[in-house]
Amino acid sequence: MLGYIGRRILATIPVMAVVGLFVFSLLYFAPGDPAAIIAGDQATPDDVARIRATLGLDRPFLVRFWEWSWQILHGDLGTSIFTNLPVTTMIGQRVQPTVSLMLVTLVFAIVVAVPLGVVAAWKAGSLIDRLVMGLAVTGFSVPVFVVGYVLAYVFALELGWLPVQGYTPIEQGLWPWLSNLILPAVTLGLVYIALIARVTRATMLDVLQQDYVRTARAKGLAQGPVLFVHALKNAAVPIVTVIGIGIALLIGGAVVTETVFAIPGLGRLTVDAILRRDYPVIQGVVLLFSFVYVLVNLAIDLFYTVLDPRIRY
Amino acid sequence: MDRRTFLKGSAALGLAAPQLARPALAQGGKVLRFVPQANLANFDPIWGTQYVVRNAGTLVWDMLYGVDAQLKPQRQMVESEEVSGDKLTWTFRLRPGLKWHDGEPVLAKDVVASLTRWMARDPIGLMIRGIQDDLAATDDKTFRWRLKKPFPKLLYALGKTNAPMALMMPERIAKTDPFTQINEYVGSGPMKFVRNEWVPGARAVFETFTDYKPRDEPNSWLAGGKRMLVDRVEWVIMPDAATASAALQNGEVDWWENPISDLVPLLRKNSNLNVDIADPLGNVGSFRMNHLHPPFDNPKIRQAVMTAMSQEDYMRSIVGDDDSLWKKLPGFFTPGTPLYSEAGGGNVGKGDIKLGQKLLKEAGYKGEPVVCVVAQDQGITKAQGDITADLLKQMGFNVDFVATDWGTTGTRRASKAPPSQGGWNMFHTWHAGADCINPAGYPAVRASGEKAWFGWPDIPPVEAAIAEWFDAADPAAEKAAIDKVNAAAVEGVVYVPTGFFLGYQAWRKNVSGIVKGPIPFTWGVSKA
Numbered sequence: 001m002l003g004y005i006g007r008r009i010l011a012t013i014p015v016m017a018v019v020g021l022f023v024f025s026l027l028y029f030a031p032g033d034p035a036a037i038i039a040g041d042q043a044t045p046d047d048v049a050r051i052r053a054t055l056g057l058d059r060p061f062l063v064r065f066w067e068w069s070w071q072i073l074h075g076d077l078g079t080s081i082f083t084n085l086p087v088t089t090m091i092g093q094r095v096q097p098t099v100s101l102m103l104v105t106l107v108f109a110i111v112v113a114v115p116l117g118v119v120a121a122w123k124a125g126s127l128i129d130r131l132v133m134g135l136a137v138t139g140f141s142v143p144v145f146v147v148g149y150v151l152a153y154v155f156a157l158e159l160g161w162l163p164v165q166g167y168t169p170i171e172q173g174l175w176p177w178l179s180n181l182i183l184p185a186v187t188l189g190l191v192y193i194a195l196i197a198r199v200t201r202a203t204m205l206d207v208l209q210q211d212y213v214r215t216a217r218a219k220g221l222a223q224g225p226v227l228f229v230h231a232l233k234n235a236a237v238p239i240v241t242v243i244g245i246g247i248a249l250l251i252g253g254a255v256v257t258e259t260v261f262a263i264p265g266l267g268r269l270t271v272d273a274i275l276r277r278d279y280p281v282i283q284g285v286v287l288l289f290s291f292v293y294v295l296v297n298l299a300i301d302l303f304y305t306v307l308d309p310r311i312r313y
Numbered sequence: 314m315d316r317r318t319f320l321k322g323s324a325a326l327g328l329a330a331p332q333l334a335r336p337a338l339a340q341g342g343k344v345l346r347f348v349p350q351a352n353l354a355n356f357d358p359i360w361g362t363q364y365v366v367r368n369a370g371t372l373v374w375d376m377l378y379g380v381d382a383q384l385k386p387q388r389q390m391v392e393s394e395e396v397s398g399d400k401l402t403w404t405f406r407l408r409p410g411l412k413w414h415d416g417e418p419v420l421a422k423d424v425v426a427s428l429t430r431w432m433a434r435d436p437i438g439l440m441i442r443g444i445q446d447d448l449a450a451t452d453d454k455t456f457r458w459r460l461k462k463p464f465p466k467l468l469y470a471l472g473k474t475n476a477p478m479a480l481m482m483p484e485r486i487a488k489t490d491p492f493t494q495i496n497e498y499v500g501s502g503p504m505k506f507v508r509n510e511w512v513p514g515a516r517a518v519f520e521t522f523t524d525y526k527p528r529d530e531p532n533s534w535l536a537g538g539k540r541m542l543v544d545r546v547e548w549v550i551m552p553d554a555a556t557a558s559a560a561l562q563n564g565e566v567d568w569w570e571n572p573i574s575d576l577v578p579l580l581r582k583n584s585n586l587n588v589d590i591a592d593p594l595g596n597v598g599s600f601r602m603n604h605l606h607p608p609f610d611n612p613k614i615r616q617a618v619m620t621a622m623s624q625e626d627y628m629r630s631i632v633g634d635d636d637s638l639w640k641k642l643p644g645f646f647t648p649g650t651p652l653y654s655e656a657g658g659g660n661v662g663k664g665d666i667k668l669g670q671k672l673l674k675e676a677g678y679k680g681e682p683v684v685c686v687v688a689q690d691q692g693i694t695k696a697q698g699d700i701t702a703d704l705l706k707q708m709g710f711n712v713d714f715v716a717t718d719w720g721t722t723g724t725r726r727a728s729k730a731p732p733s734q735g736g737w738n739m740f741h742t743w744h745a746g747a748d749c750i751n752p753a754g755y756p757a758v759r760a761s762g763e764k765a766w767f768g769w770p771d772i773p774p775v776e777a778a779i780a781e782w783f784d785a786a787d788p789a790a791e792k793a794a795i796d797k798v799n800a801a802a803v804e805g806v807v808y809v810p811t812g813f814f815l816g817y818q819a820w821r822k823n824v825s826g827i828v829k830g831p832i833p834f835t836w837g838v839s840k841a
Contacts, residue, residue, distance in 0.1 A: 036723030038355065040362030040476060041742060044756065044766065045727045047434065050492040051360075082354040082361075083513045084494050093512045152559055164559040165551065262551045262560070264515030272352060272514045272552075275690065277720050 005302070012294045019290040020283070024068060027279050028061050034081045034277040055081055068283065077287070078280035080273075087284035090269060097167040098265035100177065101257065102250050104185040109192035110243065116193070117200025117239075118227050124205060132197060139194030144253055148187040148260035155183060165262035184261040188253050192246050199242045203235040210234070236307045244300035251289055342544030343840050345824070346566040347833070348557045352550045353517045356506065357495045359434050362476040364745065368832050371535065372519050372546070373414075374480035374500035377405065377424065378472030379535025382830070384650065384750060386472035387536035389528065390419070390481060390501070400463035401446075407454045412524045413483050414505045421450035426487035431479045433491040437470045437753045438479070440783070465786055466753055472535060474747045474831045475754035503527065503539040503836055504546060517548040532837050534830050542826065542839035561586065561819060567840060568820040570833050573692070574632050580819045591818035592831050594647050594746030598627055598693070598811035599757065600701055601768040603738050606731050608683065608710075613676035615806035616660075621669020621708050622701075624662030627811035630696035642813040644799040645758050647746040652792060657800030661810065669708050682711045684732035686740040688719040697741040697811055726767040740767070746813065747831030751791075752779045752798060760807050772805035 035052035036043075043051075052058050071078050077087035120132040156164040162183055168176040207213065208231055216230050255267035266285060273281035304311045351365040358370030378386040388394075392408040411419035425448055432438035432445075446459040458467075471479045481487075481501060489495045498506040504519035511517050527538035549566055551557040558576045560566045562583050571591060572580060580588050602609035602618070609615050628639035640648060643658030683705055687698025698714075705712045713732075717725070722740055730736040748754050759779065762771030778797035785791040820827050826838040 031717070031724055032720035033724035033727075034720075036727060037720055038361045040364075041744075043362060044436075044764070046764075047492075048727055054490065054492045080513075084355065084496055085513070090513065093515075149555055152556070156563055157559055160563070164563045164565055165556050166549070166560075166565065259553050260556060262515075262549070262553065262556050264512050268514055268552070272354070275718065275720060276354060278354075 001305075005298070008298045008301070012291065015294055016287060016290060020069070020072065020287060021065075023283050023286045024065050025061075027277075027282060028064070030277075032277040033057070034279070037276050038082065068280075072287075077284035080281050081278050082276055087280050090281060091266065091284060091288060094264060094266045094269045096169060097263050098254055098258070098267060100167075100170065100181055101184055101188065101254060101263060101265060102247070104178070104181045105189045105192065105250060106243070106247075108185050109189040109196060109246075112189070113193040113196035114200050114232070114239065117197040118204055118232060120197065120201040121204030121208060122223070122227055124201075129201075132201070136194040136198050139190040142190070144187055144191065144256045145260050147190055148183070148257060151183045151187055152261070167263045167265070180261075180263070184257045184263060187260070188250065188257045191253060192249065195246060195249070196239065196242055200235065200239050203238045204231055207231045207235045233307065237304055240300055240303055240307065244296055247296050248293055251293075343542075344545045344547055345543040345568065345835065345838060345840055346547045346549055347835070348551050348560070348566050348569040349548050349833070350571045352514050352552070353511075353548060354513050355494060356498055356511075356517075358480055359430055359477045359491055360494045362434070364476065367474075367476040367478055369506075369517060369519075369548070370478065370480050371502065371832055372504040372835060373498060373502045373506045374482060375411075375502040375539075376472060376479055376481065376535060378468050378479075379537075380469070380472045380474060381533035381536035382828075383533075385536075386468040387530075387533075389472070389536065390424075394468075400465075401460050403458040403460075403467065404451075405456055405458070408526070408528075409454070410526045411501055413501050414499045414522055415483075416524070417483065418453075419481070419501050420453045420484070421456040422453075423484045423487065424481055425450050425456055426484040427481045428479065430482075430487045430489070430491045431477060435470075435477050435479070435754075436756050436759075437466070437473070438477075440464075441467065441470060464783070466783060469751075470753060473754050474535065475745070501525070503541045515550055517550075519546045519548075520544065527836075532834070534828075534832070534834060539836035541836055543835075546835055561821065564821065567824045568818070568827065568833070568838075570818055572817050572819045574635055574638065574817065577635075577817050577819075585822055586819055587822055587827075588817055588819045589827075590829055591816050591833075592746065593649065593815070593829050594750065594831050595813055595815040596746055597642060597645070597647065597744045597749050597813055598631065598697060598741075599743055599808050600697060600739055600741045600811060601726075601757075601766075601808040602806065603732070603736065603768050604770045605729055606736065606738065607681045608678050609738055611676055611678075612805055614673060614678055615809075616804075617669045617672035617676055617708070618705070619803075619806050619809050620660045620663050620672060621666050622662055622704055622809060622811070623664025624810075624812035625664065626700050626704075627662075627697055628814055630700050631693055631812075632814050638816075639812055639814040642810045643803075645749065645802050645807070645810055646751070646795060646799065647749045648813050650746075650750040651788065652751050652795040654792075654796050654799040656796035657803040661803060662812065666704075666707055673708055673710075678709070680711050682713045682732065682738075684713045684715060684736070684738045686715045686717060686722050686725055686737045688722040688741070689716050690718045693743050694719070694722070694741040697743075700811075701739065701741065729769065745831060751795070752782055758798065758802060758807055760802065760805060768808060770805060770807045772801060772807060774801035775805060775807060 035048050039048045039051050079086055080090055116132050120129045123129050152164050155162045162179050166180055168180050170177040213231055216226050255271055258265040258267040270285045349365055353365055353369050355361045358366050376389050377391045379389045381387050390407055391405050393406045395404045432442040444461045446461050448458050450456045483499055486495050486497050498508060503522055503525045505522045507518040507520055521541040521544050527540045530537040532538050554573045557569050561569050577588055580586050602615055604610055624641045632638040643655045643661040646653050685702060688694040702712055702714050725737050726740045728736045732738050744757055752758055756766045759765045760770040760772035760775035762769055775798055778794050778801055782791055782794035785794050823841040828834055
């Protein structure tokens with residue numbers, strides 16, 4: 001097992017190298033010029049050219065790629081063209097809000113979606129099943145920003161229970177932290193609930209037909225233990241897989257959610273950097289996301305062995 | 314935990330929530346929460362000339378002079394000035410007691426270094442540098458500026474609002490190359506920048522500088538006493554207008570610099586809010602044609618477009634149905650300001666398509682494609698671009714509509730290559746009205762060919778008239794020169810003004826002292 005983990009971690013190195021080359025090339029060849037944005041609307045073409053030169057953006061591709069790669073190898077993601085702050089500092093400022101949002105969303109989605117999926121499978125074909133599946137379709141269909149605005153209107157503007165926007169670090173208290181995350185997490189979690197609930201239902205439907213479930217029932221086990229202990233554990237591998245894939249969805253969805261709720265997270269950092277062509281920040285964030293995604297996949301692969309002892313690497 | 318305990322706890326949590334949900338005030342002081350027009354992505358007002366950087370810069374860095382609401386430069390850091398009889402030597406003395414935020418005294422050598430850096434980046438600064446004989450500190454509080462020829466607009470240049478403004482920095486910072494970003498934000502203005510709380514894209518924080526010595530006069534825009542009536546100003550960056558609107562209504566922020574007009578009716582219904590015009594100098598909409606390449610190298614074709622376009626169409630696309638927010642602009646200078654001119658502007662934005670088509674035919678348009686670059690991520694440019702595309706098609710142009718983002722537009726417009734090789738024929742933008750009150754900070758109206766702004770118009774009568782304005786010694790001579798500028802700029806179509814439009818600002822009623830102006834002036838603003 002340890003050998004497997006080591007090999008998987010080593011395998012991230014070529015993956016990151018390919019991602020790095022791809023992102024750097026894409027940004028190099030993409031139109032747009034940070035110097036023009038920095039210089040502002042009143043600047044002359046000469047001003048823009050001078051700024052481009054001082055930023056080193058007029059140098060050849062290979063020179064710039066080599067310098068960037070060398071920095072990365074030394075653990076330095078570079079400095080933002082715009083803010084003059086190290087990219088690691090900027091990412092550090094934004095990690096907590098995004099991780100908090102993803103965690104709360106994940107917990108909320110799993111706690112809601114898995115029981116819904118189990119109940120829908122148990123009551124397959126019933127009104128409850130149709131209701132759950134209807135909710136799932138709605139969750140998929142309604143855009144995140146629409147859900148966000150509606151929730152903010154009802155729970156912040158009308159009822160005044162929760163803040164409209166912003167983020168409070170957890171160090172300033174559990175409730176202030178959570179109060180800023182409830183609406184965004186519900187907003188972002190609806191799609192995720194829909195996805196997990198549907199997969200849980202489909203998998204459970206299959207498992208509930210298995211002989212060992214029939215045996216459990218024949219032995220007189222109550223419905224709860226049959227569903228949540230015997231059946232759900234055996235249905236867990238595909239559900240966990242979907243949860244893992246969903247983390248990538250969460251990263252994408254966080255961009256919109258963070259914008260709607262003005263949460264200073266990595267999603268907004270990415271969008272701002274792309275719009276301004278802040279190359280070092282874009283490259284740093286994409287590398288980080290790629291690394292996280294590789295690690296999440298590894299964690300899920302390892303979790304399979306816990307859920308199903310037959311799986312061995 | 315039994316059921317009753319759980320329900321009691323839940324109810325207590327629910328009751329407490331509304332209070333806890335509001336952001337807590339910083340300990341021991343009044344905090345003004347402000348939603349600026351854009352993200353403060355960098356903080357060097359000389360290196361980067363975006364309006365948002367300038368606006369933040371005025372809090373931290375002070376100026377030698379500042380224009381007041383009558384657009385007249387008034388002393389700010391300067392205590393007195395003397396000009397020699399031949400008007401070639403200016404001697405300035407600084408006010409006593411001025412300090413930098415690090416506690417060091419403001420010295421004349423700091424001012425000299427700051428002016429030197431500013432001149433390298435500012436269009437009018439470059440003109441001054443071109444006629445400068447010497448700029449030097451003569452003692453700690455006095456500096457002397459010797460020129461090779463008189464420059465009547467010197468004090469205006471030092472106090473103007475358009476970026477880059479002549480903001481003063483300590484010598485060690487001001488010696489940074491003007492094309493390289495500074496890394497230390499020490500000024501002598503009324504507020505200090507709290508660098509360790511700066512999260513670009515999310516917030517920027519300023520704290521009152523207790524050693525700041527405001528002038529005795531009442532404040533008026535950049536002039537007079539800049540008295541801070543709050544202890545801390547927090548800029549909360551909100552990229553989404555609906556979120557900013559909700560946050561203002563919910564009391565999570567106090568002041569929103571630029572609510573979009575679609576949301577203004579909603580804000581007006583809220584009894585806790587005030588909504589008013591933000592800047593009486595407004596904005597000038599514009600599209601520019603590339604004078605280097607066909608078909609717009611032909612002045613008659615440019616005139617045909619200017620005649621056929623309807624300013625009303627453009628303005629309604631930007632501000633909607635609120636007629637109080639726009640007016641026709643038969644020229645290039647800001648309405649309501651002393652130099653406003655309509656000279657020669659009779660045909661501007663007439664909206665006469667038939668006349669435009671006739672002029673186009675007479676001009677000999679050969680069907681060349683018109684590459685119209687439109688940034689889709691800026692509401693104003695997108696709205697104008699859609700109108701232009703329709704206009705050009707109606708006139709009979711062969712339109713190549715390039716939908717892109719502002720970052721790409723910024724790069725492409727700098728290209729002098731033919732449109733088919735990555736260049737362009739048209740792009741859209743707008744100018745702050747404060748920049749269009751005279752030619753000093755208005756590169757868009759210049760027509761100096763290769764050295765001119767994007768589009769590179771080469772119209773000698775425009776440049777000659779601008780030179781007259783710079784040399785003009787009295788308001789009548791200035792007005793006469795500007796009339797000539799306007800007429801020549803219309804004749805040669807330096808660019809096409811699409812109209813004059815205003816924007817709103819909104820704030821909560823417990824905030825007072827907010828004034829209309831080209832910059833959201835925070836001094837004099839208090840919060841109950």
